Amino acid sequence: MARKPVRAAIGDVWITCQVCRGDLFRERHVMLNSVGLEFLKLAWADETARGLICWQCGYVHLFVNKDIKFYRAGK
Structure with missing residues (x-):
């Protein structure tokens, strides 16, 4: 389910x-x-980002800004 x-x-x-x-x-x-960190088996300590995958074309945008806010969209 999407x-x-x-x-x-x-x-x-x-x-x-x-x-x-x-x-x-x-x-x-x-x-x-x-x-x-992958080599040392410490990948869990790496930084994370928020990924936004475009609903229309599939392009992936990455953000490390903690101020990004998400809003439900009706579709």
């Missing part, structure tokens, strides 16, 4: 897709793994 689409904003700036200008996304957490 997740429900969301809209996202940082402050009062709404995020749109860099490729197709769509404004609906699937949201997920993404690990930003480094080779060093």
Whole structure:
């Protein structure tokens, strides 16, 4: 089952897709793994980002900004 689409904003700036200008996304957490920590079996300590996958074209946008807010979108 597909997740429900969301809209996202940082402050009062709404995020749109860099490729197709769509404004609906699937949201997920993404690990930003480094080779060093992978080698030492410490990948769990790597930084995470929020991934926004464009609902229309599938382009993946990554954000490490903690101020990003998500809003449910009806579809």
